[in-house]
Amino acid sequence: MSAYDDVTDAYSQALDPEGAGLVDPVLTGLVGEVTGQDVLSLACGQGQDARLLSRLGAAVTGVDASAGMLDRAREHEAADPRGIAYVRGDAQDLAPFADASFDGVVCHMALMDMPDLVPAIRSVARVLRGSGWFVFSIVHPCYHPHVEIAADYLVDHRYAKLRPPDWLPPHAYHRPLAAYVNELAGAGLHLERLVEEHTPGRPDDAGSVPGLLYARAVKAA
Numbered sequence: 001m002s003a004y005d006d007v008t009d010a011y012s013q014a015l016d017p018e019g020a021g022l023v024d025p026v027l028t029g030l031v032g033e034v035t036g037q038d039v040l041s042l043a044c045g046q047g048q049d050a051r052l053l054s055r056l057g058a059a060v061t062g063v064d065a066s067a068g069m070l071d072r073a074r075e076h077e078a079a080d081p082r083g084i085a086y087v088r089g090d091a092q093d094l095a096p097f098a099d100a101s102f103d104g105v106v107c108h109m110a111l112m113d114m115p116d117l118v119p120a121i122r123s124v125a126r127v128l129r130g131s132g133w134f135v136f137s138i139v140h141p142c143y144h145p146h147v148e149i150a151a152d153y154l155v156d157h158r159y160a161k162l163r164p165p166d167w168l169p170p171h172a173y174h175r176p177l178a179a180y181v182n183e184l185a186g187a188g189l190h191l192e193r194l195v196e197e198h199t200p201g202r203p204d205d206a207g208s209v210p211g212l213l214y215a216r217a218v219k220a221a
């Protein structure tokens with residue numbers, strides 16, 4: 001049972017209900033040219049990022065822990081087949097996948113939903129081929145308006161979101177920025193780029209304060 005099983009319908013109504021695929025210029029820019037590449041959409045949810053990757057020309061596999069979210073992803077795939085395979089699995093072991101299965105892994109807005117970062121990043125490194133790339137986005141660990149970080153910034157902890165919309169689970173996991181950077185390095189993933197992005201159009205957007213953090217890292221050849 002995943003926390004997202006409780007919000008599956010509302011999430012799918014709120015995000016990409018028509019199934020066109022995620023629109024995210026920052027993520028798309030970090031992913032780059034992927035035509036013909038084998039790409040894993042990690043914690044794919046109802047598949048909006050998998051559909052984006054497919055639109056970019058990749059051969060896509062999506063994996064998620066939530067059976068409900070995967071049902072929605074498969075409904076979109078049945079309505080508009082793109083050849084995306086959806087698999088139920090835990091990002092913290094990626095057991096369904098052999099070593100060196102993918103040219104790239106994308107994890108959009110999900111690492112902060114996982115209680116344990118270390119096995120998730122290690123699993124990404126394991127399933128990547130040499131020179132493979134990893135692009136992820138997360139709620140910014142320093143600045144997001146839904147997160148009260150000032151008191152316990154350096155402490156890994158599960159937090160209650162301040163004003164979660166009803167299509168998101170009410171809790172997530174905070175860890176400091178250094179945990180992400182150091183764990184990438186420890187797993188042999190060389191950090192190429194970080195992007196800090198605010199979220200225009202949101203009523204709680206602070207304008208010059210980044211609510212999101214994106215990263216691209218590459219495995220040694």
Ligand SMILES: C[S@@+](CC[C@H](N)C(=O)[O-])C[C@H]1O[C@@H](n2cnc3c(N)ncnc32)[C@H](O)[C@@H]1O
Pocket residue numbers: 002004015042043044045046047048049063064065066069089090091092107108109110113114
């Ligand atoms: C905020 S949603 C993002 C979904 C999708 N990437 C998107 O952008 O729409 C977070 C997703 O992470 C998944 N998730 C959380 N923990 C997971 C884990 N340990 N293994 C696999 N998926 C997980 C949830 O089921 C959920 O679908």
